[in-house]
Amino acid sequence: MLKAMPYIEFVIVIIFFAFGIYGLMRIKKTEKNLIWVGLAKETAHQFGTPLSSLIGWKDVLEMKFEGKKKNAEVLDILENMSSDIARLNKIASRFGKVGSIIERKPSNLHEIIQETIEYFRLRLPSQSQMIDLQYISRIEGLKIKIDPDLIKWTLENLIKNCIDALKNKEGFIKIEAFPNKNNIHIQITDNGKGIPKSMFKRIFEPGITTKERGWGLGLSLAKRIIEEYHKGIIRVQDSQMNIRTVIEIILPEE
Structure with a gap:
């Protein structure tokens, strides 16, 4: 039994070493995920201010032409602005979903x-x-x-x-x-x-x-x-x- 002790100790050390490496890998992966989720959430948040500004400017343009006959070019510009703002809102929403519980x-x-x-x-x-x-x-x-x-x-x-x-x-x-x-x-x-x-x-x-x-x-x-x-x-x-x-x-x- 005493002769076998060094081998048993060696196996125990190897097991602890393996668990240590596994633990470090898990921690590293968790940290990477947290950074990734944080980056996505911050991106969604940063989208908010310019989007609000764009919506405001679009409303100003619509008010400026309110009651006036809009030509085809103005209507086209306003329509494209609305479409692009809606798309940017959707992109911000997508970033916000990263790291959240989604409903399929x-x-x-x-x-x-x-x-x-x-x-x-x-x-x-x-x-x-x-x-x-x-x-x-x-x-x-x-x-x-x-x-x-x-x-x-x-x-x-x-x-x-x-x-x-x-x-x-x-x-x-x-x-x-x-x-x-x-x-x-x-x-x-x-x-x-x-x-x-x-x-x-x-x-x-x-x-x-x-x-x-x-x-x-x-x-x-x-x-x-x-x-x-x-x-x-x-x-x-x-x-x-x-x-x-x-x-x-x-x-x-x-």
């Missing part, structure tokens, strides 16, 4: 994807890019429990990344949605610059980006929304440099 409700995912694509279709010509934006759906009529705003935000981030990857050249972005067993798959493909294989997993970490500019927060936010809030999966399914990239989202049908 049965929603038509097909319509959410379609609305997001139409939003970009209207704006692509103004970016002087010849991009063929395609949507192939086999989920019409299907409803799954999601937070529509957060899913739309995720899709917007992914499509923006596709546009950036095309670098102002002609190309395509294809979104496919289809059921598979008890899940809904959404695959977003572009023929842009691609992602190196060594970055497939790291690309979803905060601060990691393949862009010349950017903070590397979009994909990490997408990962949090899909995996933590919707119990799904987001991954780089495939990428070949300067040929194509496929990002896949898998959401449980429940």
Whole structure:
């Protein structure tokens, strides 16, 4: 028994050491999450002041033209201002949801994807890019429990990344949605610059980006929304440099 004591002590030390490393990793992850949530909440808060100011200026303009005949240009400006302010309000609301308890409700995912694509279709010509934006759906009529705003935000981030990857050249972005067993798959493909294989997993970490500019927060936010809030999966399914990239989202049908 005495001869075995050094070995027993060694095993105990190893176990304590392993638990210590695990504990430190958990603390580090918790700290990172708290920083991330705090940043999102502060961003939502900072949106508030300029938004209030914009709403005020829009009201001033409307009062200025009250009772007067508004020409088409003025009406168009006021309508665009209202639309942009509503969108900024929605973005602030999305940031505010990070770290909060969200309520998922049965929603038509097909319509959410379609609305997001139409939003970009209207704006692509103004970016002087010849991009063929395609949507192939086999989920019409299907409803799954999601937070529509957060899913739309995720899709917007992914499509923006596709546009950036095309670098102002002609190309395509294809979104496919289809059921598979008890899940809904959404695959977003572009023929842009691609992602190196060594970055497939790291690309979803905060601060990691393949862009010349950017903070590397979009994909990490997408990962949090899909995996933590919707119990799904987001991954780089495939990428070949300067040929194509496929990002896949898998959401449980429940």
